[in-house]
Amino acid sequence: MRRIARSAMIATAALTAALGMTVTQASATSLVTWTVTPGGAFTAVATNPTLTVPAATLDCASSNASGSLVSGSGNAGDGIGTIASLTFEDCSVIGIPFDVTSKNFPWSLNATGVSAVPNAVDGSITGVDASISGSGCTADFAGTVTGHYKNDTKQLVINGGSLVASGADCLGLINDGDEALYEAVYAVSGSHTISPD
Numbered sequence: 001m002r003r004i005a006r007s008a009m010i011a012t013a014a015l016t017a018a019l020g021m022t023v024t025q026a027s028a029t030s031l032v033t034w035t036v037t038p039g040g041a042f043t044a045v046a047t048n049p050t051l052t053v054p055a056a057t058l059d060c061a062s063s064n065a066s067g068s069l070v071s072g073s074g075n076a077g078d079g080i081g082t083i084a085s086l087t088f089e090d091c092s093v094i095g096i097p098f099d100v101t102s103k104n105f106p107w108s109l110n111a112t113g114v115s116a117v118p119n120a121v122d123g124s125i126t127g128v129d130a131s132i133s134g135s136g137c138t139a140d141f142a143g144t145v146t147g148h149y150k151n152d153t154k155q156l157v158i159n160g161g162s163l164v165a166s167g168a169d170c171l172g173l174i175n176d177g178d179e180a181l182y183e184a185v186y187a188v189s190g191s192h193t194i195s196p197d
Contacts (some may be wrong), residue, residue, distance in 0.1 A: 039071025
């Protein structure tokens with residue numbers, strides 16, 4: 001019994017320490033503030049973005065975005081900017097034309113940390129909401145995308161996150177609950193720089 005009690009005490013102490021470390025790390029992350037120069041409006045364009053689900057890939061010739069960034073220093077990472085519009089041109093799945101409609105703007109741009117990529121800031125876009133429609137196929141996608149912004153090249157690289165399909169009616173190519181990966185590299189106007197304070 002003593003051994004069991006001692007093991008339980010050790011496990012409890014380890015769990016408490018782990019939780020304490022997690023809270024401390026989360027608190028430290030939330031305290032990070034950011035400087036954005038110059039901030040304000042931006043536009044962005046990507047060539048050949050893709051949306052991939054387990055059974056198919058949507059290929060587009062291009063995508064255009066517009067939005068704005070906060071200015072100055074002492075800014076929270078959450079809501080450091082917004083996406084006000086996002087459009088797509090010449091999209092198709094296995095050669096079949098598709099329309100993509102983005103909706104429920106604005107979406108939130110967030111800085112989440114200094115990136116392992118040199119001269120970059122990790123980030124996310126939350127509130128993403130879009131639908132696709134083509135011959136015999138419709139589906140909605142919503143969720144969060146992640147990536148990084150490269151201060152030196154002024155590129156927003158999207159290569160992670162999770163967009164989940166719903167309302168899918170797509171001959172089995174897309175099903176409700178499918179996770180989609182959106183990948184794109186946007187050239188961002190405005191010479192904006194985002195850095196930790």
